Amino acid sequence: METRQQIRSQIRKIRRNLTALQQTQAERLVTRQALHFIEQHQAEHIALYLSFDGEISTQSLINALWQQGKSVYLPVLHPFSQGHLLFLAYMPTTQMQVNAFGILEPQLDIRAVWPSEQLDIIFTPLVAFDQQKNRLGMGGGFYDRTLENWQQKHFIPVGLAHACQQVDMLPVESWDIPLFDILIG
Template structure:
């Protein structure tokens, strides 16, 4: 008998995380290379400010993407907000940036107020995800950090394009969505560029 009951967010996270963690090092590096080419193809202007992330838990690796974006603009990385601990700040990232481990054991730029860039100063926000669907819904790791940080994104006069980046195996037909989930404008994988507008 097939189980037609939709998976809960928790069960979906578990199975999608297992799938991306099962990718071989060779598959990961090929995915990273292809993703970098895809991101270069959507960069419309020189001197773009692009938020990235350092991959963790089988997430698609942005190392080649970050190097490419740094050649022609500015790259920032998320930093846990020092006061709320529940929001993200974005700080410029170069080879000289001093890094530190945050409370989740993830490397992030050491807090430096002069290196913080506002959301409205970004052109692209590259967001990691656990799952996505072609409608632009995004399932993260479950912390709500991106959702909280982006809750008022549509009130900005200049807002970045929200780009979910992922392995192709992270796609599902239809994600369960909660009212606070902020949808993606674009999804980029090694083989697809999906515009949801």
């Protein structure tokens, strides 16, 4: 079986090589599925992420949620608790900055922080996934820490992925947290 790092490297390369048309089609498909999922679960507080490194774009979904009057939140690297995420309200006027990983995130404003336990859905990025809904992230464990014991919390964790990111079986570690569902574009 391939190592986690080999899978990460291979899938990230495949994902980055998707054409603009493939990216657009995947975004449309995942946006439709996500809006249906949100409606099914009567979700009002939704955490998303801004795509990076070939991930499916979430911009259409974010725009649709804003139009529906839903609250959208983005992850921010926690300034005091290393390896953890905070979720901040995200609106068209939110001031953004680039974090340590080169990813855009809202500027930290304590008034915009929303407790993860009060989110309805957390849509997560991922590098690879398998049929058991295991996810392989970028390797920092940020989402694994956030999703720990999610069954006892209010939110539902859902991955967003391109079909090319599915593998037969991921090597799973004790800290890996399987998702509730994965929407595939």
